[in-house]
Amino acid sequence: MKEEKFDNFFKSRLSNYESPIPDELWGKIRPNERRKTFLFYKWLAAFTLALFILGGGYWYFLHSGKSKINKTSKVANRKNLTQNDSLHLKKSLQHHTTTIRFQNNSHLSLTQKKLLKEETTIHPATNTFSFLPHKAEMIALPFSSFEIRHITNTNLNELLVQQHSLLLPSVAGKYITKEKTFSQLSENNSNTGKQQQKTKKATPFYIEWYAAPQWLWEETWNYTNQSYNYSLAANEEKRFSLQPRLSFATGIGITKPFSKHWSLKSGVHYSQVNEKYTYSQYPYARTVTSISQRDITVDNQPVIISDTAQYIQIGLEQRSGYNRYHSFHIPLLLSYTTEKDKNFSFAAHAGVMINIYNFYSGETMNKNAEIVPIKSDHYYKHHTGLGIYVGLRAEKKIQENIRLFAEPYWNAGFSNSTTSQTQYNRKLQTGGVAIGIQYKWQKKQATPQKNKVSNSIQ
Amino acid sequence: MTEEEIIKGCIENNAQYQRLLFDRYAGKLFTVCRRYAQNEEDAKDLLQETFTKIYTHIKQYKKEGSFEGWMRRIAVNTALKFIQKKRIVFTELSEKTHDVYRISESSLSRLKTEELLKLIQSLPPGYRTVFNLNVIEGYSHEEIAALLHIHPASSRSQLSKARLWLQKEIHKLENSLTEYERRKI
Numbered sequence: 001m002k003e004e005k006f007d008n009f010f011k012s013r014l015s016n017y018e019s020p021i022p023d024e025l026w027g028k029i030r031p032n033e034r035r036k037t038f039l040f041y042k043w044l045a046a047f048t049l050a051l052f053i054l055g056g057g058y059w060y061f062l063h064s065g066k067s068k069i070n071k072t073s074k075v076a077n078r079k080n081l082t083q084n085d086s087l088h089l090k091k092s093l094q095h096h097t098t099t100i101r102f103q104n105n106s107h108l109s110l111t112q113k114k115l116l117k118e119e120t121t122i123h124p125a126t127n128t129f130s131f132l133p134h135k136a137e138m139i140a141l142p143f144s145s146f147e148i149r150h151i152t153n154t155n156l157n158e159l160l161v162q163q164h165s166l167l168l169p170s171v172a173g174k175y176i177t178k179e180k181t182f183s184q185l186s187e188n189n190s191n192t193g194k195q196q197q198k199t200k201k202a203t204p205f206y207i208e209w210y211a212a213p214q215w216l217w218e219e220t221w222n223y224t225n226q227s228y229n230y231s232l233a234a235n236e237e238k239r240f241s242l243q244p245r246l247s248f249a250t251g252i253g254i255t256k257p258f259s260k261h262w263s264l265k266s267g268v269h270y271s272q273v274n275e276k277y278t279y280s281q282y283p284y285a286r287t288v289t290s291i292s293q294r295d296i297t298v299d300n301q302p303v304i305i306s307d308t309a310q311y312i313q314i315g316l317e318q319r320s321g322y323n324r325y326h327s328f329h330i331p332l333l334l335s336y337t338t339e340k341d342k343n344f345s346f347a348a349h350a351g352v353m354i355n356i357y358n359f360y361s362g363e364t365m366n367k368n369a370e371i372v373p374i375k376s377d378h379y380y381k382h383h384t385g386l387g388i389y390v391g392l393r394a395e396k397k398i399q400e401n402i403r404l405f406a407e408p409y410w411n412a413g414f415s416n417s418t419t420s421q422t423q424y425n426r427k428l429q430t431g432g433v434a435i436g437i438q439y440k441w442q443k444k445q446a447t448p449q450k451n452k453v454s455n456s457i458q
Numbered sequence: 459m460t461e462e463e464i465i466k467g468c469i470e471n472n473a474q475y476q477r478l479l480f481d482r483y484a485g486k487l488f489t490v491c492r493r494y495a496q497n498e499e500d501a502k503d504l505l506q507e508t509f510t511k512i513y514t515h516i517k518q519y520k521k522e523g524s525f526e527g528w529m530r531r532i533a534v535n536t537a538l539k540f541i542q543k544k545r546i547v548f549t550e551l552s553e554k555t556h557d558v559y560r561i562s563e564s565s566l567s568r569l570k571t572e573e574l575l576k577l578i579q580s581l582p583p584g585y586r587t588v589f590n591l592n593v594i595e596g597y598s599h600e601e602i603a604a605l606l607h608i609h610p611a612s613s614r615s616q617l618s619k620a621r622l623w624l625q626k627e628i629h630k631l632e633n634s635l636t637e638y639e640r641r642k643i
Contacts, residue, residue: 003621007593009566010574010624014594017571018485019492025502026480029509321543373503 028378049330052266056205056256203442206255206263210407210436216244216273217410217431240365240423242323245274249432255335265333265349271411273325273428277363279371280318287312323362323374325417325428329353331389345395345403353387353411365423379422387413391434401440408433461525468516476513483526484509487533493578493590494537504540508533534595538605541587561625565632577627585620592617 253267290309295302333351358381364374374380391409398404412429459478467475484505491504511532519528569577578586587606591597592613599617603610 005563006561006566006621006625009563010578011594013571013574014489014493014578016486017489017575019488019575021484021488022502025484025488025505026477028502028506029480370499372499 049268052254052330056254056266203257205441206253206257206438207441208253208255208267208405208436208438209251210253210405210434211250212248212407212409212432212434214247214249214271214273214430214432216247216275217412217429240277240279240371242275242277245276245322247271247273247430247432249430249434251331253331255438257337257340261336261338263335263337265331265335265351267331269329269331269353271325271327271329271430273327273430275323275325275362276320277323278318278320279363279365319371321362323360323364325358325360325380327358327384328356329387330356333389333391343397345397347393347395349389349391349393349407349409351389353389353413355384355387355413358382358384358417364418366421367423379419380417381415381419384413384417385415387411395438401442403438403440404436405438406433406435465516465519465525468513471513479512480509483529486526487529489575490530490533491537492575493594494534494541494587496579496583496586500540504533504537507540508536511536530595534591538587541583542606561628561632565628569628569631573631577624580627581620581623584616585623588613588616589620589624 249269249271251267251269253265253269255263255265257263288311290311292307292309294305294307296305297303331351331353333349335347335349337347338345360374360380362374363371364379366372366379372379389409389411391407393405393407395403395405408431410429410431413427415427416425417428418424418426464475464479464482468479487508488501488505491508492498492501495501495504508529512529515532519525578589581589588602591602591605592599597605599610599613602608602613606613
């Protein structure tokens with residue numbers, strides 16, 4: 001048969017032939033439904049992230065706004081004080097002159113300014129005014145709508161008052177109701193000042209970015225098919241081998257301290273684990289032609305003689321490639337840190353990693369010992385649930401708000417990454433060293449403005 | 459439902475129309491994938507990838523040429539990429555097979571299309587690819603050489619060996635069938 005006829009025969013038979021479609025094939029394609037699933041997890045991830053941000057934000061403002069909350073309690077104190085405890089106030093302050101420093105008096109009413117002028121002594125050089133103890137109630141009450149923000153205590157029990165903030169009733173009320181003497185109050189004012197400065201200073205957030213070279217640390221292997229012939233499986237294992245290759249991870253994190261040493265950490269963690277696979281399959285035969293040449297002399301004439309030999313090589317076809325396992329996690333970690341303000345600090349993190357989504361490329365061996373692509377979720381799971389994370393960190397301050405860090409870590413999933421369709425069950429564990437940068441973000445406070453008030457008071 | 463309506467529906471990401479498109483063309487495209495793949499599993503993956511590409515890029519179909527032809531090209535390109543990824547070596551197998559096998563038309567016509575497909579799948583990867591591209595898709599050797607980054611002469615040689623391989627296999631089948639029929643009698 002001529003080549004052309006032969007070719008045409010194949011072409012005519014195959015060009016429009018419709019192969020029967022396996023039932024499960026549409027299930028693998030379903031573009032819209034797959035997109036919906038992906039969108040669902042995308043939204044779930046976004047929702048979780050938003051929840052963390054909102055929760056963190058709420059918590060932050062709740063704590064940074066401590067003074068605002070205190071304001072309520074102070075107002076309550078003040079009311080009690082104005083109605084019931086004014087005598088205590090007088091008594092407590094009777095032997096001392098109290099000096100109050102205003103940052104800005106623009107908010108004061110004329111009556112208040114007049115009162116200050118008449119009943120107090122103004123010290124323009126220090127932006128302060130002082131009054132005698134028996135005037136305390138008189139001075140305090142008209143300004144009771146203000147709230148104390150900063151209290152510093154010098155030798156003269158100086159109270160520092162910011163804009164929209166005053167004054168004695170709350171502080172006095174706080175201590176007077178505890179029946180403390182003014183000397184105690186003075187002492188306590190000093191401490192309270194420090195404490196209040198501390199609480200008033202908003203607790204910072206730490207935002208960080210990191211990248212990490214990592215390695216497939218360890219794997220748990222066992223056969224999915226318990227009745228499998230183990231000696232055969234061992235051969236299959238030789239036929240299909242995997243070698244870990246350098247992998248990496250990267251992510252962003254947010255840390256919120258809730259005490260001096262303890263903090264909570266979250267963020268988004270992306271990891272890519274690489275492996276090289278090698279396998280051999282199908283008996284493979286090829287014919288090798290070997291041509292050798294010799295120079296010989298015939299009748300004193302040089303003659304070249306060529307010998308041709310052919311042999312067939314039989315073997316297995318070797319193939320290799322790379323498997324890549326991509327995963328997205330949301331970490332929820334508890335962290336203990338040594339003194340954060342120092343140049344060097346150390347931290348230990350531990351917690352769970354919530355797996356959001358995994359995707360894969362490469363090949364694996366299924367339970368029938370066939371080599372199959374792993375891109376579908378038939379062999380490797382898209383979601384593996386929870387995992388554990390442990391890390392130790394060293395930090396170095398490079399600027400006031402910026403720190404560099406290095407963190408050796410170990411991360412392992414609780415459940416298998418593989419389905420029951422693969423030859424083995426695998427739990428992927430990774431270890432690496434995250435190198436990153438951390439930025440301290442803190443809500444700024446209004447800085448005290450000096451040398452502004454006294455003149456207008458006068 | 460017309461082809462245009464299905465295309466429009468797919469552009470709008472309508473699942474119903476996407477299913478219709480699949481039902482209408484999956485059979486033919488699966489044949490294309492099976493011709494290039496070495497086994498059924500690979501063929502299924504190729505078809506899956508082909509349809510994913512079709513759904514993603516259907517907006518780019520310019521209505522120049524037939525829609526089926528456009529989809530076939532996607533399937534063939536996907537298969538070629540798959541082959542390149544697997545780094546198929548175009549081996550020179552069995553120099554001895556220069557024998558000519560006489561295949562009669564009647565013996566060819568007795569072969570079922572599924573058997574032909576199996577024969578093509580049994581070809582070594584290089585032979586199979588060139589045979590498909592040249593004989594079924596109608597690419598010239600120069601075009602094949604450019605696609606597969608090989609020499610045109612190599613493409614010719616692969617095709618000729620593919621034919622010989624197929625003829626040999628058909629010959630074997632024919633013999634075994636004749637033997638079977640003889641015994642039956």
